[in-house]
Amino acid sequence: QFISRRPKNFPPGPTVLPFLGNVLSLSLENPLSDFERLRKTYGNVYSLYIGSKPAVIINGLKAMKEAMVTKATEFAGRPQDLYVNDTTQRKGVILADYGPSWKEHRRFALMTLRNFGLGKQSMEERILGETQYIMKTLEEHIGKTLSPQLMFHNVASNIICQVLFGRRYDYDDDFIKTIVQCFTENAKLANGPWAMLYDTFPMIRSLPLPFTKAFKNVATCQKIAKRVLAEHKRTRVNGEPRDFVDCYLEELEKRDDTTTFSEEQLSMYALDIHFAGTDTTSNTLLTGFLYLMTHPHIQERCQEEIDRVLEGKDHASFEDRNNMPYVQAVLHEVQRVANTVPLSVFHCATTDTELMGYSIPKGTMIIPNLTSVLHEEGQWKSSHGFNPENFLNDKEEFVKPEAFMPFSAGPRMCLGEGLARMELFLISVTLLRKFKFIWPEDAGKPDYTPVYGVTLTPKPYRMKIQLRERQ
Numbered sequence: 118q119f120i121s122r123r124p125k126n127f128p129p130g131p132t133v134l135p136f137l138g139n140v141l142s143l144s145l146e147n148p149l150s151d152f153e154r155l156r157k158t159y160g161n162v163y164s165l166y167i168g169s170k171p172a173v174i175i176n177g178l179k180a181m182k183e184a185m186v187t188k189a190t191e192f193a194g195r196p197q198d199l200y201v202n203d204t205t206q207r208k209g210v211i212l213a214d215y216g217p218s219w220k221e222h223r224r225f226a227l228m229t230l231r232n233f234g235l236g237k238q239s240m241e242e243r244i245l246g247e248t249q250y251i252m253k254t255l256e257e258h259i260g261k262t263l264s265p266q267l268m269f270h271n272v273a274s275n276i277i278c279q280v281l282f283g284r285r286y287d288y289d290d291d292f293i294k295t296i297v298q299c300f301t302e303n304a305k306l307a308n309g310p311w312a313m314l315y316d317t318f319p320m321i322r323s324l325p326l327p328f329t330k331a332f333k334n335v336a337t338c339q340k341i342a343k344r345v346l347a348e349h350k351r352t353r354v355n356g357e358p359r360d361f362v363d364c365y366l367e368e369l370e371k372r373d374d375t376t377t378f379s380e381e382q383l384s385m386y387a388l389d390i391h392f393a394g395t396d397t398t399s400n401t402l403l404t405g406f407l408y409l410m411t412h413p414h415i416q417e418r419c420q421e422e423i424d425r426v427l428e429g430k431d432h433a434s435f436e437d438r439n440n441m442p443y444v445q446a447v448l449h450e451v452q453r454v455a456n457t458v459p460l461s462v463f464h465c466a467t468t469d470t471e472l473m474g475y476s477i478p479k480g481t482m483i484i485p486n487l488t489s490v491l492h493e494e495g496q497w498k499s500s501h502g503f504n505p506e507n508f509l510n511d512k513e514e515f516v517k518p519e520a521f522m523p524f525s526a527g528p529r530m531c532l533g534e535g536l537a538r539m540e541l542f543l544i545s546v547t548l549l550r551k552f553k554f555i556w557p558e559d560a561g562k563p564d565y566t567p568v569y570g571v572t573l574t575p576k577p578y579r580m581k582i583q584l585r586e587r588q
């Protein structure tokens with residue numbers, strides 16, 4: 118009688134211990150290989166107990182599609198009783214449960230990002246403009262080595278800052294340094310051992326343990342965001358929004374009291390979007406350059422294609438991707454191996470539902486294991502290693518297999534996908550056109566094993582920079 122029972126027809130899983138649940142089945146530092154091991158034993162849909170709370174882990178394309186796409190809204194909730202909910206004070210869009218506030222805020226973000234020129238010239242100009250700053254950093258390091266971590270974080274962060282706040286920040290500005298540092302730290306904390314303990318043992322939540330650091334970090338960022346907000350309120354002109362914050366303030370004024378919009382929402386929302394768009398894009402770029410450096414023949418083939426397509430042009434535009442099947446294939450393969458958000462963002466069943474024949478009660482936490490789809494045997498020409506052929510057909514045309522899901526799928530799918538893809542393309546192409554990136558002779562063998570967190574981060578590395586001689 119010491120073993121708690123799973124509900125009837127619930128997905129199978131390891132024996133549930135009282136109090137602990139299945140936390141002993143998972144490495145608190147990095148559970149990804151445990152999830153894969155459990156999939157081999159229990160199948161593509163199985164369950165684990167985090168303390169007394171059941172969670173269903175979804176693996177492989179078939180089950181993922183049934184949940185995220187076919188059943189869409191039935192799986193579109195977010196759990197509300199986790200560490201991450203407490204750190205973000207239940208505001209913003211990423212962690213909002215399925216309901217009116219999420220819907221209104223998501224629709225607003227999609228519309229505003231589009232109006233700011235997603236797919237149009239102006240967004241491209243912002244990205245290309247910001248890329249010039251990292252070009253300068255790289256130029257200063259020609260013939261030398263450089264750790265690119267901070268540089269990629271800064272570029273991604275500044276692009277979002279331009280969208281949100283209408284301005285960029287110098288790389289040594291305290292604003293950006295503080296925000297980047299707080300969020301990098303929180304991303305690691307949120308998927309780390311202390312978050313797992315916080316979620317498992319509610320009684321420790323008020324203790325002064327290391328997880329409190331994330332609350333302090335959010336408070337620091339919120340103070341900064343509020344300052345920016347106050348300044349926007351002072352200087353904005355109705356009908357002439359300069360950025361996302363202006364658009365929101367204008368919308369807030371127009372709406373009646375039934376709206377879920379509010380100033381408190383806005384400051385967390387802005388941070389939310391900044392966070393969602395910084396660590397993700399920069400870690401993908403970091404992974405990309407790690408693989409390009411250590412696969413010089415792939416780097417060179419990209420450069421040949423870039424030279425050919427951009428001949429006579431000042432700069433790349435997003436349209437050019439349609440003439441660069443190889444570069445497209447490489448960037449998609451980078452996203453596949455980077456596996457930047459390995460467990461997506463946790464979902465939650467919004468109603469009693471079924472998945473692959475199992476019963477899932479309303480409120481069950483859902484962990485979409487995107488890793489299992491991006492590496493699924495049978496979905497890829499080669500699921501292991503780094504191979505752009507995964508995205509090329511036998512005519513060398515770019516193709517995108519269905520299992521390409523780094524942004525997840527369905528109604529909660531990443532709302533920054535358009536922006537992220539534009540950034541990855543324009544930044545990579547602009548840098549590869551001008552520079553050659555070399556794995557330093559003294560750096561030893563490359564270690565591709567990422568550091569685990571909400572986002573996977575490559576181990577710190579250095580790159581050697583050379584100027585290319587273009588024909």
Ligand code: HEM
Nearest residue numbers: 211393394397398458461462524525529530531532533537
């Ligand atoms: C390579 C870059 C990126 C990757 C791999 C990525 C991946 C993801 C994933 C896997 C999710 C969870 C989807 C789900 O719950 O099913 C997500 C959600 C989200 N992403 Fe991204 N993302 C990236 C860039 C961005 C950017 C640039 C933005 C900024 C606009 C952004 C904003 C968001 C937001 C707001 C959500 C929450 C959506 C919701 O809950 O409705 N992401 N992203």
